[in-house]
Amino acid sequence: MPARATDARRAAVLGSPIGHSLSPVLHRAAYGELGLTGWSYDRFEVDEAGLPAFFEGLGPDWAGLSLTMPLKRxxxxxxxxxxxxxxxVEAVNTVVFTEDGRRVGDNTDIPGMVAALRERGIEQVDSAAILGAGATASSALAALARVCTGEVTAYVRSEARAAEMRQWGERLDVEVRTADWADAAEALCAPLVVATTPAGTTDALAAAVPERPTVLFDVLYEPWPTALAARWSLAGGAVISGLDLLVHQAVLQVELMTGRSPVPLEALRAAGEKALSER
Structure with missing residues (x-):
């Protein structure tokens, strides 16, 4: 049932660390645009050990939760x-509490990535490259299963990580080839490059950006731009940022938690950009 403006409902983002999260800014902006004056959205520092107790303390006024690392599994x-x-991908970033008291988990990162690509006109590519092999890389691989018709090459630092990515490929029905991180510069010639690594990891690759780069999806949003994204953009390539991903997945979360649609994407993006500029 769609939320009523006067409903007193709660939602929040959980994780550790959580102080940097933009989710409160985005969700509150959505509530304001939707006229949900009775809704609130907060952030809580919660680790894996504290998660069960947090759940047990939730009352019937809770509508949903957003989850970040290390809680998605x-x-x-x-x-x-x-x-x-x-x-x-064995990862939940959204929990919705139903009227009958059930706890339902979903993942809006994957469709959020697809939506961010489609916003830039990228409906299909014949091959792609992923930089990294962590939890975000598996979500990226799941998103690429929907837009990439050919091989995905994952550039990783260890054989253990390579094996994980190949296993995810088999599970998601994606043709995955793995390559050593030492050769990551060759990834930059792919039709679509998805960087899923922590801040600073891809900085050394900036000097290897080709003369005519195609599309870079860098999942970071702070600090922004990354050295790789800045050089990519300077060379005329298309860049999709972590903020684009965050906004698209937040829109889907708000729809799931409130039952309201459509959620105003540009209002959330503007709120996120403003918050980042003030940091």
């Missing part, structure tokens, strides 16, 4: 149901 045993999308 730890939350699964606490849920009554998870979506096929979340199950495909």
């Amino acid at each position: 730890a939350v699964i045993p606490l849920l009554d149901e998870i979506s096929e999308t979340a199950a495909s």
Whole structure:
């Protein structure tokens, strides 16, 4: 049932660390645009050990939760149901509390990535490259399963990580080739490059940006731009940022938690850009 403006409902983002999260800014902006004056959205520092107790303390006024690291997999045993999308990568970033008290997990990172690509006109590519092999890389691989018709090459630092990415490829029905991180510069010639690594990791690759780069999806949003994104943009390539991803997945979260649609994307993006400029 869609939320009423006067409903007193709560939502929040959980994780550790959590102080940097833009989710409160985005969700509150959405509530304001939707006229949900009775809704609130907060952030809580919660680690894996503290997650069960946090859940047990929630009352019937709670509508949903956003989850960031390290909770996306730890939350699964606490849920009554998870979506096929979340199950495909064993990662939940959204929990919705239903009227009958069920805890339902979903993953909006994957469709959020696809939506961010489509916003820039990228409906399909014949090959792609992923920089990194962590939890975000598996979500990126799941997103690429929807837009990439050919091989995805993952550039990683260890054989263990390479094996993980190949396993994810088999599970998601994506043709995955793995390559050593030492050769990551060659990834930059792919039709679509998805950088999923922590801040600073790809800085050394900036000097290797080709003369005519194609599309870079860098999942970071702070600090921004990254050295790689700045050089890519300077060379005339298209750049999709972590803020684009964050905004698109937040829109989907708000829709799931409130039942309201459409959620004003540009209002959330403007709120996020303003908050980042003030940091």
